[in-house]
Amino acid sequence: MTDDFLPNPALLPAGLRDLLPPDAEIEARSIEAMMDCFAGHGYQRVRPPLVEFEHNLLAGSGAAVSEQTFRLMDPDSQRMLGLRADTTPQVARIANTRLAQSPRPLRLSYAEHCLRVRGSQLAPDRQISQAGIELIGSDAVEADAEIVLAGAEALAVLGLTEVSFDLTLPTMAAMLLDSAGLPPDRRALLAHALDRKDAAAVTALGGSMAATLTRLLLAAGEATPALAALSEVDLPAEARVLADRLAAVVDAIRARAPALRLTVDPLEFRGIRYHTGPCVTVYALGHQQELGRGGRYISGEREPATGLTLFPDVILEAARAPALRPRLYLPAGTDAKLAARFRAEGYATVAALGDEVIDIAAEARRLLCSHLLTDGAAAPLS
Amino acid sequence: MTDDFLPNPALLPAGLRDLLPPDAEIEARSIEAMMDCFAGHGYQRVRPPLVEFEHNLLAGSGAAVSEQTFRLMDPDSQRMLGLRADTTPQVARIANTRLAQSPRPLRLSYAEHCLRVRGSQLAPDRQISQAGIELIGSDAVEADAEIVLAGAEALAVLGLTEVSFDLTLPTMAAMLLDSAGLPPDRRALLAHALDRKDAAAVTALGGSMAATLTRLLLAAGEATPALAALSEVDLPAEARVLADRLAAVVDAIRARAPALRLTVDPLEFRGIRYHTGPCVTVYALGHQQELGRGGRYISGEREPATGLTLFPDVILEAARAPALRPRLYLPAGTDAKLAARFRAEGYATVAALGDEVIDIAAEARRLLCSHLLTDGAAAPLS
Numbered sequence: 001m002t003d004d005f006l007p008n009p010a011l012l013p014a015g016l017r018d019l020l021p022p023d024a025e026i027e028a029r030s031i032e033a034m035m036d037c038f039a040g041h042g043y044q045r046v047r048p049p050l051v052e053f054e055h056n057l058l059a060g061s062g063a064a065v066s067e068q069t070f071r072l073m074d075p076d077s078q079r080m081l082g083l084r085a086d087t088t089p090q091v092a093r094i095a096n097t098r099l100a101q102s103p104r105p106l107r108l109s110y111a112e113h114c115l116r117v118r119g120s121q122l123a124p125d126r127q128i129s130q131a132g133i134e135l136i137g138s139d140a141v142e143a144d145a146e147i148v149l150a151g152a153e154a155l156a157v158l159g160l161t162e163v164s165f166d167l168t169l170p171t172m173a174a175m176l177l178d179s180a181g182l183p184p185d186r187r188a189l190l191a192h193a194l195d196r197k198d199a200a201a202v203t204a205l206g207g208s209m210a211a212t213l214t215r216l217l218l219a220a221g222e223a224t225p226a227l228a229a230l231s232e233v234d235l236p237a238e239a240r241v242l243a244d245r246l247a248a249v250v251d252a253i254r255a256r257a258p259a260l261r262l263t264v265d266p267l268e269f270r271g272i273r274y275h276t277g278p279c280v281t282v283y284a285l286g287h288q289q290e291l292g293r294g295g296r297y298i299s300g301e302r303e304p305a306t307g308l309t310l311f312p313d314v315i316l317e318a319a320r321a322p323a324l325r326p327r328l329y330l331p332a333g334t335d336a337k338l339a340a341r342f343r344a345e346g347y348a349t350v351a352a353l354g355d356e357v358i359d360i361a362a363e364a365r366r367l368l369c370s371h372l373l374t375d376g377a378a379a380p381l382s
Numbered sequence: 383m384t385d386d387f388l389p390n391p392a393l394l395p396a397g398l399r400d401l402l403p404p405d406a407e408i409e410a411r412s413i414e415a416m417m418d419c420f421a422g423h424g425y426q427r428v429r430p431p432l433v434e435f436e437h438n439l440l441a442g443s444g445a446a447v448s449e450q451t452f453r454l455m456d457p458d459s460q461r462m463l464g465l466r467a468d469t470t471p472q473v474a475r476i477a478n479t480r481l482a483q484s485p486r487p488l489r490l491s492y493a494e495h496c497l498r499v500r501g502s503q504l505a506p507d508r509q510i511s512q513a514g515i516e517l518i519g520s521d522a523v524e525a526d527a528e529i530v531l532a533g534a535e536a537l538a539v540l541g542l543t544e545v546s547f548d549l550t551l552p553t554m555a556a557m558l559l560d561s562a563g564l565p566p567d568r569r570a571l572l573a574h575a576l577d578r579k580d581a582a583a584v585t586a587l588g589g590s591m592a593a594t595l596t597r598l599l600l601a602a603g604e605a606t607p608a609l610a611a612l613s614e615v616d617l618p619a620e621a622r623v624l625a626d627r628l629a630a631v632v633d634a635i636r637a638r639a640p641a642l643r644l645t646v647d648p649l650e651f652r653g654i655r656y657h658t659g660p661c662v663t664v665y666a667l668g669h670q671q672e673l674g675r676g677g678r679y680i681s682g683e684r685e686p687a688t689g690l691t692l693f694p695d696v697i698l699e700a701a702r703a704p705a706l707r708p709r710l711y712l713p714a715g716t717d718a719k720l721a722a723r724f725r726a727e728g729y730a731t732v733a734a735l736g737d738e739v740i741d742i743a744a745e746a747r748r749l750l751c752s753h754l755l756t757d758g759a760a761a762p763l764s
Contacts, residue, residue: 009438009441009475009478009479010475010479010480011435011438012431012434012435012438013431013433013434013435013456013458013459013461013463014458014459015458016431016432016433016434017431018428018429018430018431018476018480019427019428019429020428020476020480020481021426021427021428021490022426022427023429024426024427024428024429024492025417025421025426025427027429028414028417028427028429028493029414032410032411032414035407035410039407039706039707039730040707040725040729040730040731041725041730041731041733042709042730042731042732042733044403044404044406044407045403045404045406045407045410046400046401046402046403046406047400047401047405047406047409047410048400049394049398049399049400049509050398050432050465050495050497050509051395051398051452051497051509052394052395052398053393053394053395056391056393056394059391070433070454071454072452072453072454072465074395075499075500076395076396076397076499076500076508077395077396079395081395083432083454083465093391093392094400094402096391097391097392098392098400098402099402103748103749103750105735107732108403110406111410113432113495115432115433117457117458118457118458126458127431127432127433138735138737140735140736140737141736142714142733142734142735142736143735146733146735255718256718257718324421325421325422327424332524336637336638336639343422343423347422348421348422348423348424349422349423349424350424350489351423351424351524351528352524353487353520353522353524353525353528354522354523354524355520355522366485367485368485
């Protein structure tokens with residue numbers, strides 16, 4: 001017999017998992033702390049539904065996650081629904097329809113779960129938490145800066161200050177590849193070489209752009225020296241506008257948060273989906289997985305917008321765990337008002353349920369309590 | 383042309399909706415306030431995944447929501463998944479598998495979204511928020527009382543004190559119908575009459591149970607007189623145990639919360655799914671929809687358990703809205719530290735994004751701000 005005939009009730013599909021105590025509470029509290037930080041910056045929360053008509057869910061920027069989207073049949077409408085794989089397109093839809101008349105710039109926030117058809121080797125989870133902000137209707141450099149600053153502050157609330165924001169220009173590489181005027185197969189080889197950061201191959205394949213591309217590969221790393229190098233590269237006019245924009249965004253961030261660790265990588269274009277301008281990826285020092293990513297896009301095919309999505313699942317692996325309530329065992333017959341007072345003081349009270357208990361301290365320990373109510377006080381258990 | 387050819391991007395499937403500002407934030411904060419209250423009573427949070435293997439999701443108590451469960455195909459495992467329509471069965475699964483070795487009684491809590499294939503006329507929403515608690519591994523009267531008391535406290539945190547807990551015994555009616563020994567068609571008519579609370583039909587159809595059933599119909603309403611009436615009804619032994627249990631639960635609740643409004647309805651059995659003992663439905667006075675429901679069941683086919691699920695969507699219609707952050711407009715060039723101070727004081731700051739603004743107060747009003755930063759202070763806008 002195989003597993004098909006012996007179903008295991010504990011078995012979950014690959015990439016899906018149960019969050020157990022205390023992780024589930026830590027996650028929920030951390031998400032709300034980040035959302036509260038976003039609310040402090042004027043971002044107002046929206047909550048789109050888990051599923052929508054496939055046609056709407058995958059329109060516009062949603063098309064980028066079409067292959068990752070689960071479909072289901074709606075017996076009510078007899079139409080196909082999609083289960084969201086990303087929240088940003090839904091927020092853009094809300095901005096573009098129900099909140100079309102709200103004043104711009106429009107600041108929206110969200111904290112949602114998404115489901116994806118496949119996990120990746122680096123990020124095997126198929127259910128993903130997203131906590132994010134979208135700033136819709138402004139093309140200002142200050143808008144790009146604000147999403148980085150609000151993101152940094154939200155991470156700092158969780159104790160994550162050893163973070164790095166990597167700023168990229170994902171449309172830059174394509175722009176320069178176009179300028180090189182190469183035949184398609186050689187262009188593909190060059191793009192692959194850029195992706196690998198293979199300077200020798202870029203020099204060999206780059207044609208008229210070889211020198212520019214090679215210099216740009218070197219204009220990466222810590223923001224100040226990289227931007228100095230970038231400013232000296234001879235770029236086509238369109239690419240120069242992009243590069244200057246990146247420098248202006250870094251200046252605007254530095255003006256408000258001089259100590260924030262910033263790197264730039266002007267030729268990075270992996271993970272590009274619907275982005276049109278400066279983008280950002282957030283890392284915790286010493287951790288490989290991204291804490292979040294975002295950048296500039298067009299909302300509803302007409303409005304300039306930028307946003308940042310943080311990934312709570314990854315963040316919680318890097319953040320310090322918050323202190324949870326100490327657990328206080330209440331023997332049978334404890335006065336209800338006394339119990340309420342301890343809860344108000346921050347204890348989790350664990351009440352006896354009329355069971356026969358001989359050794360109260362042993363019972364409290366068995367129930368994983370840290371304290372025992374003794375003579376009206378919370379006595380720590382050794 | 384029909385709507386099929388002119389898709390409306392704002393159109394959502396029936397029973398699904400966007401929560402907009404300020405509702406989405408109010409909902410999230412209210413849920414966390416209730417969860418914090420549950421944590422105060424020692425309930426530890428779990429977070430099951432949105433989807434599971436259909437076979438596991440619909441096992442045990444999950445079978446009750448099988449018809450309401452959306453299915454989807456998992457390309458990874460090539461097996462059918464179910465999208466949860468109820469969270470309690472998932473929590474029971476966790477208790478029974480991953481937390482099988484955790485000490486009993488086990489107190490777990492959750493706050494999740496569920497999706498249902500169909501809405502009802504009274505409750506058309508197909509995406510449902512659930513915030514609940516499960517108390518697994520205790521058959522004590524105090525356990526039944528605790529879930530009511532914790533639920534009442536969670537609602538009180540949201541300002542909902544004008545609530546009523548209606549206690550029922552959903553297995554009582556079937557027990558008495560069995561005792562009546564009626565042919566199936568007459569039994570069905572009698573059950574229908576009980577459901578309609580039609581005393582004349584119950585008397586006519588009740589056979590040997592007519593007098594008992596009619597007296598039980600009258601033993602409903604405010605708990606004290608109803609339980610007094612119930613205590614005098616002559617019941618079969620098994621039904622008497624149930625009735626006495628209900629009285630004991632009311633006593634245990636009254637001992638801790640004498641002012642809590644309690645009603646009983648021993649013959650009520652609508653909405654029964656997997657319940658085996660005393661159950662409860664929560665109402666806000668003057669509101670028709672249920673704020674929550676719960677009761678006693680068997681977890682994992684072997685452990686006595688009880689639980690309560692609150693419905694935040696309904697609760698928020700009845701609760702007073704909490705105060706949200708006042709919005710403070712920050713003109714361009716505002717000092718970053720000053721802005722942070724106002725956020726720490728509880729303002730939402732709305733920063734100018736380097737736009738050309740001539741009339742700052744008008745711009746602040748346009749952005750729906752309540753305050754304007756003037757000479758380093760938050761000046762209210764008329």
